[in-house]
Amino acid sequence: MPKDLTVTLTDMEYEILKKIRIVEGEDGEKLRNLLRFYIATIPELKSSEYALKRSENKEEIEETLREVWSQYELTDHPVEQWEEDKIDRLMSDLVEINALVRTGERDFIPNSKFRSLFKMLLHDIATESRDMDEYSAACVATIQLLMEFGVGVLSKETIRDGAILINEGWMFAYATAMKRAREFMKTKKLFPETPEQTPESA
Structure with a gap:
């Protein structure tokens, strides 16, 4: 849900804000755009940047996900x-x-940047959406990355088919590994290891 914030700036801070040219907008809008710019330029906030974009494109991503599973x-x-x-x-x-x-x-592999971003997004999406299975999380990650890498030039059909191709060819392996790890951790919690009894402790 959107939050309205009230910020009080000194005269000097306000003059500095008006002189900033790296983002557009006036007053509050400019502050918001500055935050977005900051998020986009700090490597440690890359995950937050993609989470923000995922939220903004939620309907389009979910529609494409439904098309993939269809x-x-x-x-x-x-x-x-x-x-x-x-x-x-x-x-x-x-x-x-x-x-x-x-x-x-006729041999291809995912770009190293694509692969590393995918692994980050898979973890983030699977963590934030606990009711989503690992393969759907992988699809969402791939769909979002294709939208990002395609910068608006890919059709919805190409994004759908690209997600299917990339996931089947390479990325579902990560989803499978995550699924197995989760199942292992559940089993471990259900059946914790008990220390072996020694003659002294018996």
Whole structure:
């Protein structure tokens, strides 16, 4: 829920605020834009920056997530049903936005930046949405990154298919690892290890 804040500035602080040119806006709007600029430029706040964008694009991300899962209602492995031309075009689009990098004639892997951001987002999304399964969290992370890397040039269909392709090819492995780790921790809590009894303690 939005919060209204009242801030009192000295005359000098207000004059400095008016002279700042790195962000647009007047008074309160400018202060808000300064906060957004600060969040975007501090590496330690990268997670917060993406959480903010995820909140702002919530409806679009959730709509795309539903579209992704609708493809799995038709088949367990959508990519296997695609024509080779479609995969080639999709790969080309993903290379163009630096989501994937080419490692051979027909070999690709996720860009290192994409992969590291994905791992951060997967953790954040799975943590903030406890009722969401790990694979949906992976899809949300990939969808958000494709929206970010695509800077508005990718169609909704390309984002949907790109998320499916990248997740099936590489990123679902992280979701599987997270799922197994969570299941292990649940089991460990249910059945804590008991120290072996020694003759002295018996």
